[in-house]
Amino acid sequence: MALDVLLGVENEGAYSNLELNNSLQQSNLQPNDRGLVTELVYGTIARRLTLDYLLDRFVQKGTAKLQAWVRCLLRMSVYQLVYLDRIPSHAVVSEAVNIAKRRGHQGISGMVNGVLRSMLREPDKLQISADLPTARRIALEHSHPEWLVERWITQYGEAVAEQICRANNEPPVVSVRVNTTMTSRERLLEEMKAAGLDAVPSELSSFGIVVRSGGNMALTSWYQDGLLSVQDESSMLVAEAVAPAPDMHVLDCCAAPGGKTAHMAELMKDRGAIIANDLHPHKRQLIQEQAERLGLDSIEAVTGDAQELGVRYAGSSFDRILLDAPCSGFGVIRRKPDLRWSKSEQDVQDIVALQADLLRQASVLLRPGGILVYSTCTIEPNENERQIQRFLQEHPDFRLMPDDPSIWSHVPESLRKEGSLQILPQHFRSDGFYIARLQRMK
Numbered sequence: 001m002a003l004d005v006l007l008g009v010e011n012e013g014a015y016s017n018l019e020l021n022n023s024l025q026q027s028n029l030q031p032n033d034r035g036l037v038t039e040l041v042y043g044t045i046a047r048r049l050t051l052d053y054l055l056d057r058f059v060q061k062g063t064a065k066l067q068a069w070v071r072c073l074l075r076m077s078v079y080q081l082v083y084l085d086r087i088p089s090h091a092v093v094s095e096a097v098n099i100a101k102r103r104g105h106q107g108i109s110g111m112v113n114g115v116l117r118s119m120l121r122e123p124d125k126l127q128i129s130a131d132l133p134t135a136r137r138i139a140l141e142h143s144h145p146e147w148l149v150e151r152w153i154t155q156y157g158e159a160v161a162e163q164i165c166r167a168n169n170e171p172p173v174v175s176v177r178v179n180t181t182m183t184s185r186e187r188l189l190e191e192m193k194a195a196g197l198d199a200v201p202s203e204l205s206s207f208g209i210v211v212r213s214g215g216n217m218a219l220t221s222w223y224q225d226g227l228l229s230v231q232d233e234s235s236m237l238v239a240e241a242v243a244p245a246p247d248m249h250v251l252d253c254c255a256a257p258g259g260k261t262a263h264m265a266e267l268m269k270d271r272g273a274i275i276a277n278d279l280h281p282h283k284r285q286l287i288q289e290q291a292e293r294l295g296l297d298s299i300e301a302v303t304g305d306a307q308e309l310g311v312r313y314a315g316s317s318f319d320r321i322l323l324d325a326p327c328s329g330f331g332v333i334r335r336k337p338d339l340r341w342s343k344s345e346q347d348v349q350d351i352v353a354l355q356a357d358l359l360r361q362a363s364v365l366l367r368p369g370g371i372l373v374y375s376t377c378t379i380e381p382n383e384n385e386r387q388i389q390r391f392l393q394e395h396p397d398f399r400l401m402p403d404d405p406s407i408w409s410h411v412p413e414s415l416r417k418e419g420s421l422q423i424l425p426q427h428f429r430s431d432g433f434y435i436a437r438l439q440r441m442k
Contacts, residue, residue, distance in 0.1 A: 001023050001029075001037050002036075002041050002076060003072055003073055003099065005020050008414070010072055013342075015338070016042065016336070016337065017336065040080070040382035044072070044079045045338050046340075048341065049144070050128070051074075052075070052077050054082070055075070057113055058118050073096055074096070074112065074116075077116055078116070093113065093116045096113075097113045099427075102328050126342070128141050135149045136398050141165075144165050144340055156424075164424055164426060164432075167424075170334060171334075172232075172335050174210070174212075175232060176209050176229060176230055177207050177236050177263060179226055179229065179266055181270055182226060182227050185201065191208055197213065198211070198213040198214065199212065202410075203272040203428060204234050204428055205240065205410065206409075207263070209228075224293075229259055234377075234428070234432070235259065235431060236263065237411070237423075237433065238263075238322065238435055239260050241408070242264055242320050242322050244268045244319070244320045245268065246268050247268075247272045248268060248274055249317065250264060250268070250322070251277070251318045251321045252264070252275065253309060253324070253362050254277070254306050254325065255277055255278050255287055256287055256324065257283065257290065258286055259290070260322060261276040261290070264322070265294075268298060269296075270298045274298055274300065275313075275318075276301045277303070277304055279303070284300075284302065284303045288301045302436060306323075306362075307358060308361075310365060313365055315364050316366065318365065320370060321371075321372045323358070323359060324376070325354075325375070326356055327355070327377060331376070331378050331379050331434075332377045334425055348380060352387065359387070359391050367440070368442040369440065370440045371401065371438065371439055372439075372440065373435060373436070373438070374398045374435070375433065375434060375435045375436070376433070376434050383434070388436045388438070390407045398438050398439065399439055403418075403419065412425075420437065421433075
């Protein structure tokens with residue numbers, strides 16, 4: 001199953017999370033086997049550059065010349081040999097050879113057997129040389145594109161760039177947001193502990209709980225009854241930055257799948273009105289389903305191009321606006337390992353222009369004195385602080401909000417700067433996020 005998912009990603013450009021979820025839903029695997037499939041798929045994709053580098057030392061014509069399924073099979077096998085410690089080496093080799101026999105012919109299975117056994121005989125060849133140029137070494141040790149590593153070294157320095165890459169290969173933390181219109185964090189924590197879960201309060205958000213063991217939280221009765229939503233801790237800080245109050249008129253420009261929208265409605269005690277816009281009709285449905293599950297009536301999900309919101313709504317008509325902008329996504333590589341391979345430098349340049357236009361369109365809809373929050377799940381300065389600097393230069397009637405002690409009270413001051421913050425993936429083992437609070441002056 002893992003090999004089939006990897007082939008779908010390799011041959012058809014499928015999203016690994018969607019391909020994996022579809023396969024798991026159609027299977028009858030036990031939880032431990034589902035976990036192994038997930039580990040094999042995400043781990044093999046994340047470590048692709050390193051795996052190919054190691055394999056190229058043993059595959060005579062290089063991995064690029066192999067059939068796609070053979071290449072994926074070898075990558076997956078080497079991932080187990082190098083990075084996993086609970087599967088015996090002989091079992092890895094045996095399983096790979098059996099799959100090769102079933103899918104190919106004697107020559108292919110012999111080649112797979114020879115390559116893997118050679119790697120076991122020569123473990124010294126499974127090391128990354130420490131003498132490589134810094135960017136090349138970091139790229140190979142932590143399996144990131146070299147252009148991206150060089151970019152982060154320029155932006156953050158060598159040490160921080162390596163910390164980012166290392167953090168991107170750690171398993172993501174499971175965290176949930178409490179629906180405070182139905183219960184309190186303290187009460188839900190007590191229920192979780194009584195049910196045998198290892199759960200602790202989030203360090204980042206007063207609405208969050210980190211579940212260190214407890215399985216898929218979306219399958220629990222707490223989720224089905226609307227007491228919680230599955231959400232990253234950094235992402236919870238966005239609605240807190242918007243700081244919506246009951247009876248306000250709020251616009252969420254790019255709202256799907258609706259997690260931040262719902263959080264804002266919860267903060268408003270479900271009193272007031274939130275227009276939750278998204279470009280795609282099927283994503284509008286996701287927002288609607290989220291609101292219904294959580295028992296929130298203040299959300300109106302609509303479909304439309306966020307670049308045309310200024311035409312659809314009257315100027316200065318919203319008290320609060322959230323622009324959770326489309327971005328390169330470099331802050332969520334830990335959750336979406338194939339992102340590192342699918343993005344290019346040109347993609348970053350293209351998205352910056354779109355973000356700037358969305359920001360301009362949204363700004364005219366904010367009433368004087370109101371707050372506009374701009375957020376991204378990336379760590380790219382051009383999409384973040386430089387984007388805001390450019391906007392402020394062109395819009396002198398806006399300013400970055402002064403620090404408010406009641407906002408982001410759990411975030412260290414070192415990460416906050418003039419009404420904005422930048423969280424990197426290594427700071428809290430949460431997603432990398434940028435958030436800026438802008439006010440339109442009266």
